[in-house]
Amino acid sequence: MSVQISCAGVLQCDVLIIGGGATALIAALEARKEVDDVVMVCKGKVGRSGNTIVSAAQFAVSDPDSPDSVEQHFQDTLLGGQGINDEALVQLLTSQVGHRVRDLERYGVPFVRVKGELRRQLSPGHSSPRCVSVQAGDYPKATQGLSITLPLLKQVVSKGVRLIERTPVIKLLVEEGQVCGAIALDVEGQQAVVLQAKAVVLACGGGGRIFALTDNTLDISGDSYALALEAGATLRDMEFVQFFPAYMTSPLKTIIPTRLFAQGAVLRNKAGERFMPRYDPDRAEMATRDVMSRAIFLEMQRTGERGVYLDCTQVPPEVIEQRHLALARVLQKRGLDLQKDYLTISPAVHFIMGGLKIDGQCQSTVPGLYAAGEATGGLHGANRISSNALSETIVFGAIAGRQAVSFARETKGSTPPATGMGLVVHPRKGDISLHEVKEALRQIMWEGVSIVRSEGSLQEASLKVRGCRLALERCSVSTFTHIVELLQIRHMCLTAEAMVASALLRTESRGAHYREDYPSSDERWLGSVHVAKAADQLKVDFVAKGENVLWPDCTSTRESRF
Ligand SMILES: Cc1cc2nc3c(=O)[nH]c(=O)nc-3n(C[C@H](O)[C@H](O)[C@H](O)COP(=O)(O)OP(=O)(O)OC[C@H]3O[C@@H](n4cnc5c(N)ncnc54)[C@H](O)[C@@H]3O)c2cc1C
Structure with a gap:
């Protein structure tokens, strides 16, 4: 006996956008300026799912009327990325983000302005105050990013983009x-839906959910990367996983904004010692996220504690009142005073620096497939500096939307293959549940591909991830929901394998990738690890960075201090 999943039919369009976050919304709006037939397909609800909605709604954009400049933003991004960023992408980001922020304002996204000027704040990794915020309005702190997505959703709907929601893409069609x-x-x-398009934009976000402890939303489980690999595309930099240093797990789960560190907050260990200056004497709590996360992780290991303590007692009350009122109120409801009580925090997986290899037109290595946002790699190199991710969504979402239209106009289009559209699944009773395999995988990744890695931890993770993939064949699968879950866990396993293989190959420490067996950076690794699927196997290659490297002189920060 088998379960036949019927096919609802074939839906045709010029440009198909996969995803429903900021990147996808901007891509859809840009594409719709040029062509009539734009479809968005989303695992969740468009504009109400993904990491954009839980973000702190901060964008990095330099101010041309201040000592800051596009060039300085460019240099800071390379410094954070430890020199392996794709500099053409960094150039596009830093030079175009100002224009795209103005577009967002025209679409109704309410940025915080003081006396008519965008309010710019200093955030870790930036040498000037250039992080601008969107007003949260009445949205709860946990979903303040809705203040970005809902105005965009309104535009998308009014312009006649077709939305297909709660419909995860499980496979890209290649002909x-x-x-x-x-x-x-x-x-x-x-039922299954076949979406035929002249060009596709992949904007399914990152993959934090592959790890046990993460601040990512439930739907962000690495689909972008697995879909791309299965379609024959190349990924880069998958070993670079960013941990957010300040994630509060109890009494509520929330990230603590790192700009508090620029406003006087410090980190202390169990003994009350302010420990960050020991790890980074120059920047202390203003160090980049990789340095902070590693310091906290090592301090937790050293003291045997489940976290370290955030001390905001020196943050001026008016700053709390004006800038962190929502957080202070949420904590107050749980009996905590942000001004007086120490908060227990630990690092959590936050952002994936790697992703689809794209060029300056957001073209992946497979014709017809464009990608942008957290789905892609290269812009941030080995480590992203704060607020550059949302800037990325709007700059590259727009480029991807436009370029997909150009491609759609030029291609005669291909007909999807006649086979493989419906799905036939043989129901089976197994000895293990899908949930158990998924949670095992997340724990393996958290333990083995963590903030501090080694040949041993990665080899063990590699074996165990493969074990999870095999265990999927022993799971009970009898309903449509099981099938959706099974396919998604397969995607998680494939993405996990790409991360582990990349991390094993890079025998040095750089940015967010810290190998305790190779604790220093090594010039020979100035380049990217590429992963692609070949004959059902993952193939990893190191590609050295080309000439004309504009990597600033920052030798002192490249030496690991751990
Ligand atoms: C707690 C938190 C706070 C953050 N704060 C900031 C900040 O202030 N500034 C900053 O620059 N960055 C921040 N980031 C990072 C930033 O929010 C993300 O990198 C960015 O929003 C990603 O946007 P995206 O559109 O690429 O993906 P997402 O917004 O994650 O959207 C992905 C979309 O794809 C859909 N999807 C997934 N799989 C499929 C599938 N198989 N088929 C169809 N659809 C699919 C999802 O449902 C979702 O709609 C934060 C991240 C987190 C987790």
């Missing part, structure tokens, strides 16, 4: 080496 659409599963209708 004659060109991406020509996707297959998605309509969770409510319990």
Whole structure:
């Protein structure tokens, strides 16, 4: 007996956008300026899912009327990325983000302005105050990013973009080496949908959910990377996983904004010692996220504690009142006073620096497939500095939308293959549940591919991840929901394998990738690890960075202090 998943039919469009966060919304708006037929397909609800909505809604944009400059933003981004960023992408980000922020304002996204000027704040990794925020309005702190997505959603709907929601894409369709659409599963209708498109923009975000402790939303489980690998695309920099240093797990789960560190907050250990100056004497709590996370992790290991303590007693009360009122109020409801009580925090997986290899037109290595946002790699190099991710969504979302239209206009289009559209699954009773395999995988990644890695931890993780993939064959699968879950855990396993293989190859420490067996950076690794699928295997290659490297002289910060 088998479960036949029926196909709801073939839906045709010019440009298909996969995802429903800031990147996808901007890509859809740009594409819709040029062509009539734009479709967005989303695992969750468009504009109400993904990491954009839980973000702190901060964008990095330099101010041309101050000592800051596009060039300085460029240099800071390279410094954070430890020299392996794709400099053409960094150039695009830093030079275009100001224009895109103005577009957002025109679309109704309410940025904080003081006396008519965007309010710019200093954040870790930036040498000047250049981080601008969106007003949270009445949205709860946990979903303040809705103040970005909902105005964009309104625009998208008013411009007639078709939305297909709660319908995760499970496969990209490739014909004659060109991406020509996707297959998605309509969770409510319990059927497959074939989406045929002249060009596709992949904007499914990152993959924090592959790890046990993360601040990412439930739907962000590495689909971008697995879909791309299965379609034959190349990924880069998958070993670089950013841990957010200040994640509070109890009494509530929330990230603590790192700009508090620029406003006087410090970190202390159990003994009350302010320990960051021991790890980074120059920058202390203003160090980049990789340095902070590693210091906290090592301090937790040293003291055997489950976290370290955030001390905000020196943050001026008016700053709390004006800038952190929402957080202070949420804590107050749990009996904590941000001004007086220490908060227990630990690092959590926050952002994936790696992703699809793209060029300056957001073209992936497979014709017809464009990508942008957290789905892609290269912009941030080995480590992202704060607020550059949302800037990335709007700059590259717009480029991807426009370039997908150009491609759609030029291609004659391919017909999706006739086979493989419906799905036939043989129900089976197994000895293990899908949930158990998923949670085991997340724990393996948290332990083995963590803030501090080694050949041993990575080899063990590699074996165990493969074990998870095999265990999936022993799981009970009998309903449509099980099938959706099974396919998504397969994606998680594939993404995890790409991360582990990349981390094993890079025998040095750089940015967010710290190998205790190779604790220093090594010039020979100034370049990127590329991963692609070849004959059902993952193939990893190191590609040295080309000439004309503009990597600033920052030798002192490249030497690891741990
Ligand atoms: C707690 C938190 C705070 C942050 N704060 C900031 C900040 O202040 N500034 C900053 O620069 N960055 C911040 N970031 C990072 C930033 O929010 C993200 O990198 C960015 O929002 C990613 O946008 P995106 O559109 O690429 O992906 P997302 O916003 O994550 O959207 C991905 C979309 O793809 C959909 N999707 C996933 N899989 C599929 C599939 N198989 N088929 C169809 N759809 C799919 C999802 O449902 C979702 O709609 C923060 C991140 C977190 C977690």
